[in-house]
Amino acid sequence: MMFDQEILTHNLMKEYIRDLIEKGQRLDGRGLYDYRPIEVLSGTFTKAEGESWLRLGETQVLVGVKADLGEPFPDTPDKGVFVSNVELLPVASPTFEPGPPDEGAIELARIVDRAIRSADAIDLSSLVISPGKLVYMLFLDMYVLDYDGNLEDSLTLASLIALGRTEIPEVELKENGELEVRETKRRLELRDIPINFTFVKIGNRMLLDPTKEEEGVCDASITIAINGEGKVCSIQKKHGTFKMDEILNMMSVARAKWSELAEIVRGAI
Amino acid sequence: MPLYVERRPERLITGEGVRTDGRLPYEMRPIKMMVGVLERADGSAFVEWGGNRILAAVFGPREVHPKHMTLPDRALIRARYNMAPFSTPERRRPGPDRRSIELSKVIREALKPAIFVENYPGAVIDIFVEVLRSDAGTRVAGINAASLALASAGVAMRGLVAACSIGRVGEFIVVDPNHDEDMWGDSDMPMAMMMESEEITLLQADGTLTEDEFKQALELGRKAIRFVYEVQKEALKRPYQLVERGVGRLS
Numbered sequence: 242m243m244f245d246q247e248i249l250t251h252n253l254m255k256e257y258i259r260d261l262i263e264k265g266q267r268l269d270g271r272g273l274y275d276y277r278p279i280e281v282l283s284g285t286f287t288k289a290e291g292e293s294w295l296r297l298g299e300t301q302v303l304v305g306v307k308a309d310l311g312e313p314f315p316d317t318p319d320k321g322v323f324v325s326n327v328e329l330l331p332v333a334s335p336t337f338e339p340g341p342p343d344e345g346a347i348e349l350a351r352i353v354d355r356a357i358r359s360a361d362a363i364d365l366s367s368l369v370i371s372p373g374k375l376v377y378m379l380f381l382d383m384y385v386l387d388y389d390g391n392l393e394d395s396l397t398l399a400s401l402i403a404l405g406r407t408e409i410p411e412v413e414l415k416e417n418g419e420l421e422v423r424e425t426k427r428r429l430e431l432r433d434i435p436i437n438f439t440f441v442k443i444g445n446r447m448l449l450d451p452t453k454e455e456e457g458v459c460d461a462s463i464t465i466a467i468n469g470e471g472k473v474c475s476i477q478k479k480h481g482t483f484k485m486d487e488i489l490n491m492m493s494v495a496r497a498k499w500s501e502l503a504e505i506v507r508g509a510i
Numbered sequence: 511m512p513l514y515v516e517r518r519p520e521r522l523i524t525g526e527g528v529r530t531d532g533r534l535p536y537e538m539r540p541i542k543m544m545v546g547v548l549e550r551a552d553g554s555a556f557v558e559w560g561g562n563r564i565l566a567a568v569f570g571p572r573e574v575h576p577k578h579m580t581l582p583d584r585a586l587i588r589a590r591y592n593m594a595p596f597s598t599p600e601r602r603r604p605g606p607d608r609r610s611i612e613l614s615k616v617i618r619e620a621l622k623p624a625i626f627v628e629n630y631p632g633a634v635i636d637i638f639v640e641v642l643r644s645d646a647g648t649r650v651a652g653i654n655a656a657s658l659a660l661a662s663a664g665v666a667m668r669g670l671v672a673a674c675s676i677g678r679v680g681e682f683i684v685v686d687p688n689h690d691e692d693m694w695g696d697s698d699m700p701m702a703m704m705m706e707s708e709e710i711t712l713l714q715a716d717g718t719l720t721e722d723e724f725k726q727a728l729e730l731g732r733k734a735i736r737f738v739y740e741v742q743k744e745a746l747k748r749p750y751q752l753v754e755r756g757v758g759r760l761s
Contacts, residue, residue: 316516344615347608359697359717463713472718476699477616482623482709485728492724 255458262443267455269298273448274494276394276502281402281509289382291407291429293509295399298452301333301387304399306429307380308409310420313373321368322378325354327385327396334388334453350383352437352477353397356466359474360435363404367430371414379407379429390453393464393477397437398506405431405510431510434503435468435475438495442481447491449498463488467495469503514599518694523679530690538674538686538734543654543745545662553663555745557655560688561645566655568663571633585630589618589637591652597644613649620653620673620702620712626666635665646692647675653702653712654738661746670742671711673702674734676727678719683726685734697723701731705739708732 258268265273277298286294289305313320327350329337342350357363368377381404383396407429413421441451441459451459461481466474473492519530527535539560548554551567558564574580591613595602606614617639625635637660639652650673657671677687678697687695697717703710719727 344611347611348615351608351612355716468718470718470720472720473715473724474718476713476715478619478710478713479616480619480622482704482707482711483713484709485732488710488713488728489725492721496721 254454258454258458259443262446262448262455265446267448269452271450273446274498276450276498277452279398279502279505281399281505289403290409291403291405293399293402293406295395295402297391297395297398297450299387299389300391300395301385302392302395302399303384303386304396304403305382305384306403306407307382308407309378309380310370310375310412311378313369313376317365318373319369320365321376323354323358323363323365323381324378325350325357325381325383325400327353327383327392329385329388332387333385337385337388348477348479349392349396352393352464352466352475353383353400354381355475355477356397356435356437357400357404359466360433360468362401362431362433362435362468364430364432370412375414375420377409379404388453390451390456391439393439394437394450397435397466398502401431401434401436401506402509404429405506433469434506435466436495436499436502436506437464437466437475438491438498439464440491440494442483442487447487447494449494463491465492465495467492467499469499471496471499516599516693519690522690522694523682523684527682529679529684529688531688533688535682535684536730538737539688541738541741543658543741545658545745546749551659551663553659553661553665555655555658555662557651557658559645559647559651559654560686561643562641562648562651563643564648564651564655565640565642566652566659567638567640568635568656568659568665569638570635570663571630571665572636574632574634579634580632583631584627585625585632586634587618587622587625587627587637588634589621589639589656590614591617591639591641591649593641593644593648597641613652616712616714617649617653617656621656621660621671623709623711624657624667624669624671624704625660626668629666635660635663646687646689647700649673650675650700650702650712654742658742658746669704669706670739670746671702671704672735672739672742673700673712674731674738675700676731676734678717678723678727683723683730685730697727699727699731701728701735703732703735705736 282294291306542558553568653673702712
């Protein structure tokens with residue numbers, strides 16, 4: 242029940258936020274379609290093949306891409322394996338509890354995964370070593386360290402950066418069937434930058450990049466992924482309802498915002 | 511070695527827009543809806559949509575277990591989407607996988623806006639969607655069934671929630687994607703709406719759509735949902751229809 246933020250947001254605060262939004266203002270002074278400052282920390286924090294620690298306002302996430310070798314799925318013998326997982330660590334919020342991923346964590350992982358997959362951002366066929374037998378497996382592990390709303394977008398940005406930075410050891414399958422792992426590494430190619438844009442509806446206003454308080458008071462929320470060609474590549478409406486014209490408006494906002502965020506991803510890689 | 515191997519048809523759609531099951535882009539598969547199919551549940555419905563066979567049941571409003579989940583000012587809504595082990599060509603392992611967990615969540619969120627939750631403080635309404643046979647579009651078929659089950663349980667609602675999926679196959683935007691289109695099509699966009707207020711309660715998308723394609727899909731979705739909604743309303747009224755006889759003469 243992590244998104245049942247009513248536990249977290251005081252009723253007085255709720256009213257205050259709603260009143261402000263009605264006037265087109267936000268608690269932290271941002272415009273309705275402004276992101277909070279995005280910062281990608283420099284340094285090495287993991288043993289991953291690619292990683293990134295990203296701050297979006299007071300939300301912090303750490304994403305690591307681990308590579309391994311394994312068998313492809315039987316229905317996709319000519320594709321590498323790509324697995325996404327989100328862990329909402331108990332350190333990130335007093336309301337997060339240890340344990341296996343709950344529906345919120347599963348949905349988050351699938352929102353990020355779907356954007357990347359739909360946009361074909363990673364060429365999975367380039368991860369095949371021997372069709373049907375041996376492929377690279379990429380594990381995208383997303384760690385939420387500090388929760389102040391909008392995990393969807395922060396995890397997507399951090400994942401794209403981590404994937405773009407990923408370098409995996411080259412291998413050679415010899416004729417005698419032996420596998421040689423080389424010293425050299427190959428860079429994973431990020432072919433597209435699908436960005437997730439999360440909006441919430443408060444009253445009749447739509448706002449981008451909600452904080453946890455805004456998520457707590459919102460009437461509806463939705464995440465829309467836009468790729469480099471301006472195409473929609475995934476949508477996930479979460480709670481509440483939207484009208485058709487509201488969705489079309491948010492889509493235009495997202496499209497207009499794409500390059501600003503793609504620039505951050507490119508810059509960080 | 512899998513016993514069942516999925517084979518991609520040579521082509522998913524012809525230049526004239528004929529689909530692998532012979533339908534045109536704007537044609538829906540046959541739909542059947544039936545309300546009140548279970549005895550023990552407070553409300554239930556059975557939906558056949560193409561090859562899908564979906565059973566939905568509603569229990570409640572009833573007492574919440576475990577108790578700590580009780581909400582003092584409104585009803586708790588829970589939904590479970592579950593696929594039977596025999597619902598797919600290859601046996602599925604019973605129990606929830608990640609997909610089912612996500613679908614349970616989006617189905618709950620698609621139905622909850624329609625329920626007057628404040629009418630039932632401290633209670634729970636449990637919604638169960640059982641997929642007995644799957645043939646693309648199980649979540650939207652499940653929402654249609656669950657919405658009927660809720661209504662037949664007498665739960666106070668703002669309106670029925672109707673749902674349909676829209677797909678893209680190459681250049682074509684198609685309504686109600688079939689199995690082949692679901693597997694190998696380019697995009698899939700399930701939608702649900704409360705038709706009276708035209709509020710969207712479920713919207714997901716997978717695969718790419720240009721701005722124009724998206725607008726076309728949204729509009730087609732509305733039309734399809736309107737169509738499904740009419741079927742739902744009829745199914746709901748059917749058990750309660752007026753029965754009349756002329757003068758009865760007994761011998």
